[in-house]
Amino acid sequence: MLRLDRVTAAYGPIVALREVSLEVEAGSVVTLLGANGAGKTSTLRVISGLLRPQSGVVEYEGERIDRLSPDRIVRLGIAQVPEGRQLFSQLTVRENLELGAYLRRDRAGIRQDLERVFNYFPILAQRQKQAAGSLSGGEQQMLAIGRALMARPRLLLLDEPSLGLAPLVTREIFRIIHAINEQEGLTVLLVEQNARLALDIARKGYVLETGRVVLSDLADNLRRNEEVRRSYLGY
Amino acid sequence: MHGPLSALLQAGVFLAPKPWDDPRLFGEQIVLGLATGAVYALVALAIVLIYRSTDIINFAQSEMAMFGTFAMWSIWLSGVPFFSNPWALLVLAGLFGLGLGAVVERVVIRPVEGKPLLTIVVVTLGLFLLLNSVATWIWAQGELPKSFPSPLSVLKAVDIGFANIPQHHLLIFGVGVATMVLLGLLFNYTKLGLAMRATAQNPLAARLMGINVGNMLTLGWALSGTLGGISGALIAPVLSLHPAFMLSVLLYAFAAAVLGGLNSVPGAVVGGFIIGVAENLLGTYTPHAILGPEMKLPLALMLLVAILLVRPTGLLGERAVRRV
Amino acid sequence: MEMEVWPFLALSLGVTGLVRLLPWGTERQRIVASLLVLLAFMCWAPFVLDNFRLFQMTRIAVLGLALLGLNILTGYNGQVSLGHGAFVLMGAYTVAVLLDRKEQLNLIDASPWPFWATIIVAGILAAAAGLVIGVPSLRLSGPYLAIATLAVMISFPIIVRKYGAFTGGSQGLGFSRPPQPPFLEDLISREAWMYFLCLLVLVVMVLLGWNLLRGQFGRALQAVRDSEVAAAAMGIDVARVKVLAFVISAFYGGVAGALLGLISGIVNPDTVDIVQSINYLAGIVIGGLASIMGSIIGAAALVFIPSDAAKVVAKLPILSSDVVTRAPGAIQGAVVIVVMLLMPYGVAGVLHRLARLRLDQIAARWREAPALLSRSLQRASWTWDIRPWARHGPGTGHSPREGVVGRGQGNLPTQQPREDPTKGGQ
Numbered sequence: 008m009l010r011l012d013r014v015t016a017a018y019g020p021i022v023a024l025r026e027v028s029l030e031v032e033a034g035s036v037v038t039l040l041g042a043n044g045a046g047k048t049s050t051l052r053v054i055s056g057l058l059r060p061q062s063g064v065v066e067y068e069g070e071r072i073d074r075l076s077p078d079r080i081v082r083l084g085i086a087q088v089p090e091g092r093q094l095f096s097q098l099t100v101r102e103n104l105e106l107g108a109y110l111r112r113d114r115a116g117i118r119q120d121l122e123r124v125f126n127y128f129p130i131l132a133q134r135q136k137q138a139a140g141s142l143s144g145g146e147q148q149m150l151a152i153g154r155a156l157m158a159r160p161r162l163l164l165l166d167e168p169s170l171g172l173a174p175l176v177t178r179e180i181f182r183i184i185h186a187i188n189e190q191e192g193l194t195v196l197l198v199e200q201n202a203r204l205a206l207d208i209a210r211k212g213y214v215l216e217t218g219r220v221v222l223s224d225l226a227d228n229l230r231r232n233e234e235v236r237r238s239y240l241g242y
Numbered sequence: 243m244h245g246p247l248s249a250l251l252q253a254g255v256f257l258a259p260k261p262w263d264d265p266r267l268f269g270e271q272i273v274l275g276l277a278t279g280a281v282y283a284l285v286a287l288a289i290v291l292i293y294r295s296t297d298i299i300n301f302a303q304s305e306m307a308m309f310g311t312f313a314m315w316s317i318w319l320s321g322v323p324f325f326s327n328p329w330a331l332l333v334l335a336g337l338f339g340l341g342l343g344a345v346v347e348r349v350v351i352r353p354v355e356g357k358p359l360l361t362i363v364v365v366t367l368g369l370f371l372l373l374n375s376v377a378t379w380i381w382a383q384g385e386l387p388k389s390f391p392s393p394l395s396v397l398k399a400v401d402i403g404f405a406n407i408p409q410h411h412l413l414i415f416g417v418g419v420a421t422m423v424l425l426g427l428l429f430n431y432t433k434l435g436l437a438m439r440a441t442a443q444n445p446l447a448a449r450l451m452g453i454n455v456g457n458m459l460t461l462g463w464a465l466s467g468t469l470g471g472i473s474g475a476l477i478a479p480v481l482s483l484h485p486a487f488m489l490s491v492l493l494y495a496f497a498a499a500v501l502g503g504l505n506s507v508p509g510a511v512v513g514g515f516i517i518g519v520a521e522n523l524l525g526t527y528t529p530h531a532i533l534g535p536e537m538k539l540p541l542a543l544m545l546l547v548a549i550l551l552v553r554p555t556g557l558l559g560e561r562a563v564r565r566v
Numbered sequence: 567m568e569m570e571v572w573p574f575l576a577l578s579l580g581v582t583g584l585v586r587l588l589p590w591g592t593e594r595q596r597i598v599a600s601l602l603v604l605l606a607f608m609c610w611a612p613f614v615l616d617n618f619r620l621f622q623m624t625r626i627a628v629l630g631l632a633l634l635g636l637n638i639l640t641g642y643n644g645q646v647s648l649g650h651g652a653f654v655l656m657g658a659y660t661v662a663v664l665l666d667r668k669e670q671l672n673l674i675d676a677s678p679w680p681f682w683a684t685i686i687v688a689g690i691l692a693a694a695a696g697l698v699i700g701v702p703s704l705r706l707s708g709p710y711l712a713i714a715t716l717a718v719m720i721s722f723p724i725i726v727r728k729y730g731a732f733t734g735g736s737q738g739l740g741f742s743r744p745p746q747p748p749f750l751e752d753l754i755s756r757e758a759w760m761y762f763l764c765l766l767v768l769v770v771m772v773l774l775g776w777n778l779l780r781g782q783f784g785r786a787l788q789a790v791r792d793s794e795v796a797a798a799a800m801g802i803d804v805a806r807v808k809v810l811a812f813v814i815s816a817f818y819g820g821v822a823g824a825l826l827g828l829i830s831g832i833v834n835p836d837t838v839d840i841v842q843s844i845n846y847l848a849g850i851v852i853g854g855l856a857s858i859m860g861s862i863i864g865a866a867a868l869v870f871i872p873s874d875a876a877k878v879v880a881k882l883p884i885l886s887s888d889v890v891t892r893a894p895g896a897i898q899g900a901v902v903i904v905v906m907l908l909m910p911y912g913v914a915g916v917l918h919r920l921a922r923l924r925l926d927q928i929a930a931r932w933r934e935a936p937a938l939l940s941r942s943l944q945r946a947s948w949t950w951d952i953r954p955w956a957r958h959g960p961g962t963g964h965s966p967r968e969g970v971v972g973r974g975q976g977n978l979p980t981q982q983p984r985e986d987p988t989k990g991g992q
Contacts, residue, residue, distance in 0.1 A: 081452035368902030375895025540721035
């Protein structure tokens, strides 16, 4: 579904990605693991068009997307839940969700998806009129995911959904991500520091170090991999 | 009691008219203040629209409005049927401002996007100089100031019960408020308005939603140009047309925008009306020997600074969240 | 010997630049030597320039002093002020009142003050005003502070007009400019004397400022600018530093105003108007924020752009000379915009990059020049981001917070931008 082929990208003089190649199959959950600054977020930024690669190819459903603007990429069905959630904090929960469907014109479909999001996250239905900034951290993360779902994506990019959340809340959110993937067959590319949780729901994983893919394998194998256990699982 | 103070008291230095001596005058001061306040509010809104999405204070706002008003003056003189009608001029002024704002954003501001804010502010200062000079070159030949037509009369007054108000001032107030209501509707009840608010708050997330942030910024400048254009055409019959005629309006509008809170749209409206009314009252009801009409601008500004010291981000502005 | 000002400046700056870049001695020696060479050229100026140009040079010295004051406040300390002109105007009025022939101010005894004493009084009074304005300003920041200071600047001339008994109202005060001291009478003209006086004061104040800004206080100023919270955590008394910045800045402004009064011989409410006060800010941004050299370059820009930009552009075949002669302001505005476009970090930033180069290294670097240029420009845009009231730019993905620094990609094996080009030219 999504394929990166030897992508190199930089912020000014600072190279963030060096020849990163990876592949995400339709309907699967794929995770990117790595320490701070390994290039996980940069990978997502390249995919969603926020960062232009210097070289390499990004292909989505057989089409090159590495020269497209972010709104074109959203139109193609790729939605990103950015790191730190990036909600419109002074707008209401409802308005945030409506903005998720900004590019869509089918009113009936939007209403349907609103119901679907409220189904996954009932708490959001209760807080519709509240400013997004007044929600708790977990609720904000749910809103960020819900907002991305409102675009009715076929590929969901999730950037550190566990950031700053209590373990219990994190587990709940991962459960829902897993459920969405199972029930709707939504493809998910998951960037996560919490490797254990990520590998639990992922089928496949890539390990990034200083902008390079150093390891890629099925999630089960990665979990057993000595290196991964020591560096990312901590046992 | 002896000494200089009593001497001053006896000389009547501190004598000032009292509001209750002449209730009609008081009423007139309030309504006239609301009318000019509407103009300040429009220009303040124009400043706020640009500030809250880009953090830029646009110093060229006044000159963009001045430029548009002169262009309208030319159309009026040309005597083209329909378009040179003063009512049509008001609409055209808005449309001209729309176009000018969009062009300025695309041509002048876009190239310095992402540069330090002060650099961009200085670019708007350069634009100020440029527009002012070009307007002087094209229009300021011969006699100045030029008179600008009003759809109603600037001199004929209407009795509104408690005061006599010139027709044109009622028009200023009416058009000003109508423009603000339209703007409010646009922001709160349309998808475009929602997208603009979203862009102003979090451009990065707006991009991820598929909003074309660049277009929204252009639109913001265009709307702000529209407000400036309308306010220029509204106030020009009162102030008469001159290359610097919008500068004092801009200064009052700065005060209004800051008073209300630079990132608050309702704040700009409230601030505009407060400044407009306060300016009139401070000019009329302070002792003329030591303060009085000449001192109304400093007095209004001192009031502004005093309020800022109590509320450092204006009356309705959100407190700046200090990120560490 | 007569010279046009442009060849003169080209010659003096060229020689200065050469001395600066020569591959001899230590860095410090080269800087000192080049500044001495520049000073020597500036002392030569009165003997080669005509009176108009000499007066322009005098104004640059005065304006440079005023801009240096504003730069201490805005460039180094991040407090944006549009009201610096008020301090300058105040300095000018102090001198005028003390020297006024009509002796309007009988509060002080009527014997004439020596002119040099009035300069000091002007500086001290302005500094006191800076204290009065600086303390309440602690509560304000960013554009709110900018507009509040603009309010002071707008009000000042109006108040001066209203209370004309002390200030001469709209007409202002006139006085005779101080004559050259006896031992110089035969050597130099009155104009040259004024120039040397301003140059001397500028050099003294620049040395003082340089001494102040390179040390601990300068670091405290900039730490407060970059993050008040972090500065406070390091034990810096943020409030004290910010008020002191106001006081020092006002002192420079007052001294500059005093000189402005002395060289004009007349002071009225229009001596410094609102537009000029706003232009001071434009001056330091064009010259370069947080740079002493930038302040003086900015002053030169403010003096030369109005007088020469239109003339220079008129010689280009791109525009009809009609535009140039009838709308000179349009050219000036366009020049300001283009300069900011090409040098968003001011002229000083570009010069500082040039000063980095050594003659013996230039040849070696020539081959990789294009790559170097683009990389250095990019690097400048990372590090040199003085945005006192910034959140961050509109979602460009280019701001350091979104991009590099905030993401903490410190373990990348690439050079992190370390040196801050703003600190150049001190």
